[in-house]
Amino acid sequence: MKRKFNYYLLILPLLALFSSCSRDVFDEYYARPDYLENPIYQRLDELGNFKNFRTLIEKAGYKDILSKSGYWTMFAPNDEAFAAYFQEKGISDVTKIDDVTAAKIVRYALVYNAFREDQLSDYQSSQGWVLDNAFRRRTAFYDGYQNKIVNGTPMVVVDANRNGGYFFADNNNKYVTYFTDEYFTAKNLSSFDFNYFYSGKEYTGFNLFDGSVKQADIIAENGIIHEVNKVVLPPLSIAQYLEEDNAKGANSKYSEFYKMLEEHLVTYQFNETVSASYKNFTGKSDDVYIKFYNSGLAFSPNSENYLKEMDNDGQSDAFTMIAPSNAALEPFVRDVLLKHYPSVDKLPLYVFQDFFNAHMVQNAVWPSIAASYTNGLDEDLRFDFNANIIDKKILSNGFFYGSDIVQKSNLFYSVYTSAYLDPAFTLATRLYNSTEIKQMISNIRNKYVLFLPSDTLLRSLGYNYDINSSQWVYTNPATGLSVSGGAASSRLYRILYNSIVATPNGELDNIRTTSGIIRSGDLDFPGEYLKWNNGKISTAGTEAMGNVINIVGAADVQQNGVTYYIDNIFEFTDRPQGLEIKELAEAPGSQFSSFFNYLKNSTVYNTTTGAIRGVSLGTSYTFIVPNNDAITQAVRDGVLPGTPSTGVPNYTPTFLPDIDKIADFISYHILVNATASDDGLVTGQFETLRKDGLGEKTYIQIQSSPGTLVFKSITDSDSSANYIKASSNNLADRSLIHLVDNYIKFSE
Template identity: 85%
Template sequence: MKRKINYYLLILPLLAIFASCSRDVFDEYYARPDYLEDPIYQRLEELGNFKNFTALIEKAGYKDILSKSGYWTMFAPNDAAFTTYFQEKGISNVSQIDEATAAKIVRYALVYNAFREDQLSDYQSAQGWVKDNAFRRRTAYYDGYQNKIVNGTPMVVVDANRNGGYAFADNNNKYVTYFTDEYFAAKTLSDVDFNYFYPGKEYTGFNLFDGGVQQADIVAENGIIHEVDKVSLPPLSIGQYLEEDNAKGTASKYSEFYKMLEEHLVTYVFNQTVTTSYKNFTGKSDDVYIKFYNSGLTFSPNSENYLKEADNDGQSDGFTMIAPDNTAMEPFVRDILLKHFPSVDKLPLYVFQDFINAHMVQNAVWPSKTASYDNGLGEDLRFDFNANIIDKKILSNGFFYGSNVIQKSNLFYSVYTSAYLDPAFTLATRLYNSTEIKQMISNIRNKFVLFLPSDTLLRSLGYNYDINSSQWVYTSPTTGLSVSGGAASSRLYRILYNSIVATPNGELDNILTSSGIIRTGDMDFPGEYIKWDHGKLYSAGNEAAGTVVNIVGEPDVQQNGVTYYIDNLLGFTDRAQGLEIKELAEMPGSQFSSFFNYLKNSILYNTTTGAIQGVSLGTSYTFVVPNNAAITQAVRDGVLPGTPSTGVANYTPSLQGDKDKVADFISYHILTNVTASDDGLTTGQFETLRKDSFGEKTYIQVESTRSPSTLVFKSITANSSSANYIKASSNNLADRSLIHLVDNYLKF
């Protein structure tokens, strides 16, 4: 045992010597290199012109953080910047700045990650750096829990940090905005854009808000310092800016706009997880509520995170709100929104959503590029940024413009408005909103006439919307049979679409004192034809039923046309077109009779239903009917079978060849998938029902003019022929079709 103890006594000094040597080698290898710059706090002290800022860093409790390792960008205001700040705030030195303000200045000057000047204009996307596509960076500052009075009740509130949502691990950090030559060049911006927000300030090529960067890229161990000549406090978000303005009472500029937003599109939702976190952090027992803006808005004015489709997308863009002032809001609310509603609180939710969205843009709208942006409704911005903008601010989550006019939105100045802002027309509005009709008739750049049925009229004729099952219902007033869902909505859609007429040249300006025929729908998606006669309207359905549609009451004149109110529906007919031709042929002295005699005795015609083979209900057709003389000539020419000297009445072909002749003749005089009239809207070559001996399609040429009214049909064959419509006997309505009488037959 003694030997063993002596052995250890000999070994221990040797181990101590070896350990000392190893520690020296270790410390030397891992020692802080002599060439490494000091951390940010020490560098600011060394530079000597940041005494006020370093004092604030200590007061804010950030000295230790900024004296250690890290990876920061610091926009550090120099002492000259603080001299100006003291003068603006009416204080004499840094000791008069309280702890909370000190923390705001320091944390807002501190940007996550270290960026040299040449990196700040690049966007850190998930796919890599996108050159010259950034003008903002996330800072270390966030508002966190806020004590507010909501509807007279004290409340602890946190802002939503997503558009319509909240993520628990996100503090909703504010962003800082800067301007660089690289970004401006890439976006074709200039000092004009800078000076629009900061008139009289100098654009230097690298500015932090309206301050200049005096020295860039000061290297520190834990980041990069950029010396700036202005002290920046965290700006408000767009939502906070409106809230602060509203708190000014009678001096507020935007209180009417703010109230519409706050009272109708904001909810405060209690959240247990956030409440627990608050209690753990503060020791207080208050419940915490998240302030949510309606998810139907283009963005949440209190979210600092931009879209958050990618983690850093806030570097490359921000939001824009253009808020009308009270002088613009008051007449708009009175004369437009409340034209048919008793008070603002009676307006439907979608009206508030649409109005606010009309003043929102999901991008930062640069003043020299306003024509490049659309609002939340997909409309161009209808403001004169020189004459209409009375206030402009770069805020923490985007740009704010105050305006002396409202956005003249399609929804509030079009014939669509007549239904949209009148509670008597909710059914029509509901169908418009669920189809392309809304977009079509609300386009204030296109002219329309709208024939508008009330809810009372639609319900009296069997149409309604079942809220409980979320579907349309139609009950026939005559049979009592009901259909629902798509079958009912399709019926109503067809009727309402045929109640819309594109009038680019004022075609219906004299609707109360004239008569005529016109195509419904717009230029891209034609509807059916209807007729008017001194304030009375007729569709194919009305003529078949022997009813009329009267224009009643005073018209509603809008920016893109006129809305007329009606006492009946422009319905459609389920009668086969053959029955319409039969009815025309049976009129005394009819010029349709010879053609119909061949038709009714042909292999194409169903004498029971009036259906013509190859002709389907619900498809567009044009029937070109040669008059009696033309049919007789076709018989003389051998195109049709028969004996001209004995007439063609009730001629029934018996031979198959004769039957085929008749079928070919009739089919060649029916155009498919097109309805042609004398309005100049339909010209060109169009397919007929006839197939040639090889089964190929055949065509005829249509030529139409509106003024003067002409309609000519021409054969496209070696033996071409043409037929002119006889106006007085043409433009006869049928299911999605027109039936014309012409002075010649078409050769094939």
């Protein structure tokens, strides 16, 4: 019997041979290239002058991480840097650095992603690289959980990592700051900006804080090393800097500023998600609280992120806080904030928000161009950076300046302040704050007079704010009928807006001893006219009601004007202007009578209500009323119906063309959307109520200057009318009624 040959015995050695050959080819193809540099840790070993830093890497537990693949930038302090550090700290060698400090130094030197020197000045925006627009990078260091005593209670706290909020996937990593020629050139900065923070240090064109980069762009397999001559510990955030300063007790510079911020604009909120993460990380079951700053602030001083409008926007900008010293803040609180309040804790929340926003900037404020920045209230910075700054620090989330003065904010030195910082005027302040009035009257570049009604006065006249429903309410004292919401707030807005007068030349400084007429509101957004006479003020509404407004008490003089306190409000009237003209015409010997007789019998007048067709309440008008002699002349000229030879008017014609003549005549003497007086504020061509035969608008030319007011025809250069001052400037609903010495012609 033949034995069967086992071919597998022959195949197996061949397979082994082929397998060995394939493995060699595979290993050769995928082998680490000879030209590839070693990872960061090994490169530091090869370079030889990073022995101390390598020791800290090992102590911090980062040897394995930095010996593997990755994508890092390492700002590595050399042994020379550590020699200086040992001397500064009074220690003999690297063994005296504890594990916690070692981790801080290593992690803060480690930047996410690998950047060459020429890339560090560029900003990685969401839309792509922005050249020469960066001076910061996010590091691997973050504070995380912190044990604090808050109001006497031990707490585990994490800082908010967003302005007014918290984002759970973000560890609030600190940023490192560096200075490059490319960035400085692009931003028009210079060595002055570096030395402003680091006096006596050398600006080299590539600095890490006050240290310098000795050798840049050392390539490693897992990133890039920049050799620096400075050991850098993670800087404090703005919030931490203030907290550390406060802990100095009697030696603190900013404790009053810090306490005001912490006590009124900080909350600690328990968070279940963060507490669960803390338990998983530490095994401890403490509740964890997030420290939040009020969302009304320009930024959260404890947030290490920038605005986060884009993920990396912290590379290109940072926050700035300018904190007044105790010596500067204490008299400001006493003399300004507490002028009418008994204590700081009684101030409204918005006062704290505004005060701190006045000292916060959503940008890194470089000292050489400080005048180009605005604070959280959109004001220019009113500090002399060569004289007022007593402390300057570049911190992890921005710049900190200590100042020997308080920001002279508009809100604390304007007529707005009179209401804003006085609890007797909260209703007026509430309305100001919800409208553009606040910005207008707090502008210290423009001069105003503010007539200010108290809460007691407004409530006695039916105005109030319902906290429960968050809306304004007005109850008519005479009828008891109430309106709320927009109807009530619009009514009060009109009253309070008319209580503001732009006075660029101090026109009302002597209001108690002079008389006149003046337009309320801003110069660009006019209100209505009011009259004054030896400290008594009248409006169209008060005249209609038979009332007057008196100035009471002493005036409050502010940087941009004067506040007068009043015993009545600047009422407006709902009476049609036709009734005002009727009242003027019915006075004995009135020069308005002939015009009104044509008006009351015309097709444009409602004898029941006094309304004039085409004239709407709440709209601005100017009524040009020719006197009796001018009406007689219009009859003689055939412009108005009557007997031309004698000038006797025919107020009730039956012939249709004569009826139309009257309507046209009246309409042409009413200007629409303009209230003109003899103050020079309204000049030029303005639309009338009359339409021509084709239905097109018609116009009249106004010439106005202090003491003169002339109306001219656009179609007849010889036709003009001068106002008669003694009988003009009569108040009506958003209107003035003038008596003039001629009628104005219109030719088709």
